[in-house]
Structures are given as structure tokens and as C-alpha cells.
Amino acid sequence: MSYLPHPDSSLRVVNCAIITVSDTRTMETDKSGQLIRKLLENANHQVTAYTIIQDEPADITTALQKLKTCDNVEAIILNGGTGIAPRDTTYDAIKKLLEKTLPGFGEIFRFLSYQEIGSRAIASRAVAGVYQGKLIFSLPGSSNAVALAMEKLILPELVHLVGQITGIK
Template structure:
């Protein structure tokens, strides 16, 4: 395994979590809770948490509102990244992103393949930048969230936020 170069001093990233689900509530949102637990354990700070129905306009409006918060550095969405008719997260946010990180989705699907096989191709996990904030959109399953956090997001979050904050 390749270890990325160190980023220097530890930094706390201020983040928001958006869970997109027609059936979950804050009490039953295991994936949203997992994101908060893992990022909190790594020393990052939760600024906002939302559980939204899988409605594209609502997802877009929430991301746009979060984009107005100058203290916010990252947004992590989970849910709605598949291809079912009600899976609209990708469609809602992709057009808003100022830049995309294609490698995130590619690596996520590659890492998912040993666990779920060829079904990994149906994931529309995506990452990018919106209004100077890092945005990750993950599937809603807790296993997928754990994989993305442990293998991709947590190892690179501070570095990527630092890249965005360069003059």
C-alpha cells in the first residue's frame, strides 16, 4: 500500500453531512451517523446535518445553501447514487460542481469490486468542488460509506481542503 506524503500539522476540517433517503430519519440513519463518528474521531468538526427526501430540487437547494457558509470546508452526501428512478443525488449535484475529481469515483468503484463484484458499476459516487468546498457523494450503504471514508476520504481530506485554500 502506498502512503501519501504527510500534510504537516493536523487540521480540523469543518464539514456537513447530507443523507438522501426516502425512508431514513436522523434516528435510523446509520450511514450518516457513521460519517459523523469517523470524522469526529479524526478531529473534524460537524457544522450541519440534514436528512432529505430523494428530491433533486431539495438536494440542490441544500447544497446551494451550504455553499453560502464561509466556515464550511466539506460536504459529504450519502444515498441516491444508484440508477433506480428515485436515485437522484448524482443528477442533482453533478451540474453544480465547479470541478470534479473523477479519480474518486473510479477508485471507489475499484475498491468496491472485491466486495460486491460487478454491481460496483452501478454506483455513481462522485466528488468535486462547489464554491470552494470539497463535496463527496457516496452510496447510502454503511459498508460503502465505511469503505469510502477509510480508504479515500479520511486519508486525503486535510490535503484536498488545503489544496482548495491555496491562494
């Protein structure tokens, strides 16, 4: 049985931006970014921006600063760069920008990941929060991790969380 504490309008379309953070992916090879787009569109949400950027803190910050001024973006979903390798800088770049964090997102994501991949889930620094009135999710770059986060956490709560931020339900 699924429990929803507050009924949300299933008709509400959320305008979303996708940012893939990768030193190697292209639009043709970005399976995770394409999966995010497909899942959002299948849930009747709108993808208003989609880009691939290098795993550089300045590039990540610049991309988010550009999107904060876009009226047609309510949520931003990043994928890639959430691990602990030297080139994984997404978490470090966005943690400084988030005005509010949703600790439950990362905690539940890692719990669900643990059920699928075991103790390797501890290396994920998936995070969510609010930046300049935009809902931000930062996911690992793995397509399996993207599917897990989108299907189990993001899509079920996207309308509600954006409504909390914008006041539009």
C-alpha cells in the same frame, strides 16, 4: 507501506457538513450519516451541519446552495441516491453544480467496491468534486460503502484536498 506525496498537517481540522439523501431515513435510523459523523469526529474533524433531505433534485440543489455560503463548512459529504433506480437523483443533481470533478474518486471507489461486492459496483455513481469552494463527496447510502469510502479515500485525503481548495494547510 503508505505513501504520501505531500505531508499534511494532522492537526488541521476540517469543518464538514453531512447530508443524507433518503425518502425513508430519520435521524434515529440514519446509520450511514451517523457513521460518517463518527468517523469524521474520530479523525478530529468538526461536523458543523447534518441534515436528512428527500431524494428530490430541487431539495439536493437547495441544500448545497445553502451550504455554499457557510463559512464554517469546507467539505460536504452526501450519502444516498447514487444508484440508477428512478428515485436515485443525487448524482444528477450535483453533477450540474460541480465546477471541478475528481474522477479518480469514483473510479477508485468502484474498484475497491468491486473487490468487496463484485460486479454490482458498476451501478454506483459515487462522485467527488468542487462546488463554490467546497469539497463535495457523494457516496452510496449503504453503511458498508460509506465505511469503505471514508476509511480508504476520504479521511486519508480530506486535509490535503481541502488545503488545495482553500490554500490553508
